[in-house]
Amino acid sequence: MVALTQQAARRWLEAQRVDLAVELSQLSLRIAARALFGAELAHQAAPIGRALTAALTLLDRRLNRLLPLPLWVPSPDNLRLRRARAVLEGAVRELIAQRQRAPAAGAPPDLLGRLRQAQRAPAAGTDAPRLGRRALRDEVLTMLLAGHETTAHGLLFALWLLARHPEVEQRLHAEVERVLGGRPASGPDAARLELCQQVFQEALRLYPPVWLTTRQAAEDVVLGGRVRIRRREVVGLPQWVVHRDPRWWPEPLAFRPERFAREAPRPAPWTYFPFGGGRRACIGRSFALLEGTVVLATLSQQVRFEIDTRRPLHLLPAVTLRPAGGLPAAVRRAGSPARCS
Ligand code: HEM
Secondary structure, eight states: OOOHHHHHHHHHHHHHHEEHHHHHHHHHHHHHHHHHHOOOTTTTTTHHHHHHHHHHHHHHHHTSSSSSTTSSOHHHHHHHHHHHHHHHHHHHHHHHHHHHSOOOTSSSSHHHHHHHHHHSSSOOTTTOOOOOOOHHHHHHHHHHHHHHHHHHHHHHHHHHHHHHHHHHHHHHHHHHHHHHSSSSOOOGGGGGOHHHHHHHHHHHSSSSOOOOOEEEEEEEEETTEEEOOOTTTTTEHHHHHTOOOOOTTSSSSSGGGGGSTSSOOOOOSSSSTTTOOGOOOOOOOOHHHHHHHHHHHHHHHHHHEOOOOTTTOOESSSSSEEETOOOOOEEETTTTTTOOO
């Protein structure tokens, strides 16, 4: 995480101006590929990012249609979706083949190793079936996709909020200096980078990348003695609304990372659920919190962003919540004087 963030920061410094939406997405894709699958996606990160954006936009359009055309109909949207899918599946096939050509001898065990183990023999003591080739590809694709856009958007909203609250940003830089003193962050530091983690958590409250979770009722149920839900009905649980409800969050629109301080009262159940909850809760929660914390700290050591916060953030509530039109930023070296605007 640290090495890839440092590399990205160096590139951004050379470029001087970047779209943080694109750059953070590529960074978190590379982090997920490296950490989970031991793969280097340097050159494929951009095409994968484009294919993913296209696929999510087209899927979103399908979800909003009353009667979407079946996928086999060669409509322009379906053809675009097929092309995006082919790029994504091709990238995953290549990633798995990379490992088959050069097994990661001596490398720490990762998720791909575990999945390939499950291809050879199912987990002992379970009745899980042996994982087929297609299932392996789908698992890898799911983890890559679920694991990068969301974290990238969380980071983007955190940087946007920091730019709007320079006093919090200053405190964050001071924390990073105090805890790390100029050396690169490592896993155990994350617990001591408290404000970095709180900023990320508060960003996920105000701008939850997954802004709506759904569940289908398994049986008829009456909620709170008033609301009747029938079997198979779909219920939406909107993080965006609940996270901004003044009943649970005093001054809900204020950016206050200290809400997540260790000594602060814990949010009541289901009033803060950026990672969903229950049996289908996000499997990558700890990974995402670690990544959010470590990337914010590493960026704080390397760069400063100048973001035009007078421009309102136009949000696009697609499959994930994202800023329409990206997030342009000027980049300068940490410690160098700010440019006049
Ligand atoms: C800030 C980052 C992230 C956010 C906001 C997020 C949010 C979510 C949410 C809301 C769900 C649905 C949970 C539910 O229905 O109750 C989910 C599912 C999932 N997430 Fe994440 N996620 C993040 C990062 C990650 C990462 C880093 C990974 C992989 C390493 C990951 C992998 C998954 C997978 C595989 C599922 C499907 C779980 C299932 O259906 O059983 N996510 N995530």
